Amino acid sequence: MVTxxxxxxxLATLPLIFILFHIAKLGAHSINFDLFTRMPxxxxxxxxxxxxxxxxxxxxIGIAASVGVPIGVGAGLYLAEHRNSPLANTVRFLxxxxxxxxxxxxxxxxxxxxxxxxxxxxxxxxxxxxxxxTIPLVTRTTEEMIKLVPNALRExxxxxxxxxxxxxxxxxLRTAMPGxxxxxxxxxxxxxxxxAPLLFTAFGNQFWSTSLKQPIAAxxxxxxxxxxxxxDEWHSLAWAGxxxxxxxxxxxxxxxxxxxxxxxxxxxx
Amino acid sequence: MTEPGIxxxxxxxxxxxxxxxxxxxxxxxxxxxxxxxxPHTDRQAPELRHDQSIACLVTNGLNAYFGDRHAVRDVSLGxxxxxxxxxxxxxxxxxxxxxxxxxxxxxxxxxxxxxxxVTLDGExxxxxxxxxxxxxxxxxxxxxxxxxFPTMSIRDNVAAGLRTRGAGMPSRSDIDAIVxxxxxxxxxxxxxxxxxxxxxxALSGGQQQRLCIARALATNxxxxxxxxxxxxxxxxxxxxxxxxxxxxxxxxxxxIVTHNMQQAARVSDRTAFMLDGELIEVAPTNTLxxxxxxxxxxxxxxxxxx
Numbered sequence: 001m002v003t004x005x006x007x008x009x010x011l012a013t014l015p016l017i018f019i020l021f022h023i024a025k026l027g028a029h030s031i032n033f034d035l036f037t038r039m040p041x042x043x044x045x046x047x048x049x050x051x052x053x054x055x056x057x058x059x060x061i062g063i064a065a066s067v068g069v070p071i072g073v074g075a076g077l078y079l080a081e082h083r084n085s086p087l088a089n090t091v092r093f094l095x096x097x098x099x100x101x102x103x104x105x106x107x108x109x110x111x112x113x114x115x116x117x118x119x120x121x122x123x124x125x126x127x128x129x130x131x132x133x134t135i136p137l138v139t140r141t142t143e144e145m146i147k148l149v150p151n152a153l154r155e156x157x158x159x160x161x162x163x164x165x166x167x168x169x170x171x172x173l174r175t176a177m178p179g180x181x182x183x184x185x186x187x188x189x190x191x192x193x194x195x196a197p198l199l200f201t202a203f204g205n206q207f208w209s210t211s212l213k214q215p216i217a218a219x220x221x222x223x224x225x226x227x228x229x230x231x232d233e234w235h236s237l238a239w240a241g242x243x244x245x246x247x248x249x250x251x252x253x254x255x256x257x258x259x260x261x262x263x264x265x266x267x268x269x
Numbered sequence: 270m271t272e273p274g275i276x277x278x279x280x281x282x283x284x285x286x287x288x289x290x291x292x293x294x295x296x297x298x299x300x301x302x303x304x305x306x307x308p309h310t311d312r313q314a315p316e317l318r319h320d321q322s323i324a325c326l327v328t329n330g331l332n333a334y335f336g337d338r339h340a341v342r343d344v345s346l347g348x349x350x351x352x353x354x355x356x357x358x359x360x361x362x363x364x365x366x367x368x369x370x371x372x373x374x375x376x377x378x379x380x381x382x383x384x385x386x387v388t389l390d391g392e393x394x395x396x397x398x399x400x401x402x403x404x405x406x407x408x409x410x411x412x413x414x415x416x417x418f419p420t421m422s423i424r425d426n427v428a429a430g431l432r433t434r435g436a437g438m439p440s441r442s443d444i445d446a447i448v449x450x451x452x453x454x455x456x457x458x459x460x461x462x463x464x465x466x467x468x469x470x471a472l473s474g475g476q477q478q479r480l481c482i483a484r485a486l487a488t489n490x491x492x493x494x495x496x497x498x499x500x501x502x503x504x505x506x507x508x509x510x511x512x513x514x515x516x517x518x519x520x521x522x523x524x525i526v527t528h529n530m531q532q533a534a535r536v537s538d539r540t541a542f543m544l545d546g547e548l549i550e551v552a553p554t555n556t557l558x559x560x561x562x563x564x565x566x567x568x569x570x571x572x573x574x575x
Contacts, residue, residue, distance in 0.1 A: 152414055155412060157418075157429075160430040177420070
């Protein structure tokens with residue numbers, strides 16, 4: 001039995017190792033300074049990079065985080081502090097449903113909401129589609145983390161003459177903060193590689209654009225476009241782009257790990 | 270154990286240290302404390318301590334409920350100015366609930382409510398227009414388990430109550446002075462003065478509890494309520510806290526809930542005995558433990574139940 005669990009544990013990490021190894025093998029030789037600083041070149045011209053797609057992905061992540069994290073943390077705080085109210089139970093259930101919605105549907109939602117009325121694709125609509133995907137993840141981690149805060153701390157704050165809102169913000173939220181930050185970063189890592197919600201929202205852009213109102217390039221879209229093209233240079237650029245995308249996710253994950261270390265090395269008991 | 274009713278120090282079954290020491294009266298934790306407490310309680314004139322006019326915090330016909338459960342029944346009790354009042358009784362007798370009514374913490378539990386009155390120097394705590402927040406700023410509380418805020422430094426923990434005072438935050442140097450004063454009053458200053466910026470969570474349990482006392486004292490409350498403050502501490506820390514409570518009576522009115530009768534005997538001026546939500550008897554500590562009027566009190570302090 002123990003041997004089997006060992007085996008399962010090793011098998012669980014194997015896909016990641018294979019993917020990393022394979023992508024590194026095919027993409028590493030295209031990783032250079034130009035990749036990060038230069039624009040895509042037309043077919044046949046050597047060099048060229050993915051500066052627009054890398055910037056675009058970072059912008060989309062930024063929009064998603066600033067939309068999804070505040071809403072998610074607020075909702076999680078509400079769920080934790082009003083555990084059994086009918087509204088809390090409803091919100092909790094719907095949040096779980098939202099978590100299970102296919103990402104392409106989230107894209108359609110953002111398209112309906114922001115693209116169709118305006119008449120063209122935009123970075124904002126892509127960011128909001130991604131942000132909506134982070135909301136249920138952040139909500140549930142926030143709720144779980146806040147539930148771990150001992151009730152005695154709430155009582156101590158109330159007994160000092162803290163108002164309820166101040167108790168929630170200054171004591172409860174701050175105590176749960178490392179866990180919440182981790183949850184938010186994990187959610188952002190999850191959505192940073194999403195392609196489907198961007199197909200008809202951010203759309204992709206062959207040119208440099210940082211405008212929120214214009215279509216914007218994104219690494220996953222660029223990788224897809226290059227990968228289905230018949231050109232070898234574009235194929236290797238696609239592998240390099242995949243490596244960069246994994247690198248971004250890795251950096252966010254490491255940041256999430258570091259965030260769990262509390263300021264005073266404290267452990268909630 | 271020993272013959273009931275001879276002395277309050279040998280009849281208790283609740284006190285961990287004495288249980289392991291054969292001759293209780295010579296027990297290392299009891300002896301020094303006894304020599305100090307006895308002259309003090311003898312000094313109290315019972316008639317004077319009963320006088321309601323000098324009582325600082327007074328309850329009148331106080332009832333407390335958890336939903337349908339009637340936890341505190343018609344209690345009228347005064348915590349006298351600048352003295353220590355202990356509330357004793359078996360588990361579940363409502364003594365903690367009573368204490369929590371005194372600073373309106375009881376109502377933070379869903380379904381909990383109170384009837385009757387509580388007054389602080391004549392002011393009604395449950396009156397119209399009196400906010401629970403304001404009440405709690407005047408009546409500090411320390412709980413059974415130490416509750417330092419884990420994200421805050423020692424200094425910030427002590428100063429935590431200051432930021433709630435409506436009239437703006439005191440200046441930095443004022444805060445430092447208040448923190449130092451509160452830590453001194455809580456007998457913790459010497460142990461932490463070199464590491465005020467470090468996390469409060471790194472302190473030992475006993476130190477954390479004294480930190481919580483300092484935090485409660487920093488806002489200069491008129492009353493300090495202690496809800497079994499030593500229940501989770503080792504004997505040495507317990508003794509430390511008891512000495513501290515004994516010192517505090519000169520500057521603040523103290524109410525302490527304990528199910529350790531030895532502790533009540535050592536630290537308090539008056540003791541109230543509760544049973545099944547009712548206040549059975551309240552008297553100067555010395556009187557209550559040596560010649561209780563009610564047979565139920567006598568049964569309890571001689572260890573026949575509870």
